[in-house]
Amino acid sequence: MNDTRCPDCAVTMEETTLRSQDGFSLTINTGKRSGLLGKLGVGSTTGVDAVCCPECGLVRLYADLE
Template identity: 50%
Template sequence: MAPPVDRRCPDCGVTLESMTVRTDDGFTVRVVSDENREGLLGSLGVKEKHPLGAAVCPECGLARMYADLDD
């Protein structure tokens, strides 16, 4: 997931670079909302999940994580 072009480091002012967030096992990290999914799975109580992407400052190493809410 790429961060929008206008994301800049609050410390250095440079554009953040897109990175992928994964566990040591290679799985993608996700956030889970309190909202149920649509359809049958939602009626069974399965919650919405959104993958995370990271943006990293190439100067100072600041890393920020962003949920892909459009997925």
């Protein structure tokens, strides 16, 4: 993950891991969409990378497209 800045605070956001209470990594469904993710050829589900702002607590999710 590249250096990601909070859009509100302009500080570097820290990578974090998003998991369910059962300990499973969260995924997003992309399989039957015709939008951007479908065009990128992503499979039916993909993982997400999370970054969290240490100042305001904003969490951003990025689909793992590679």
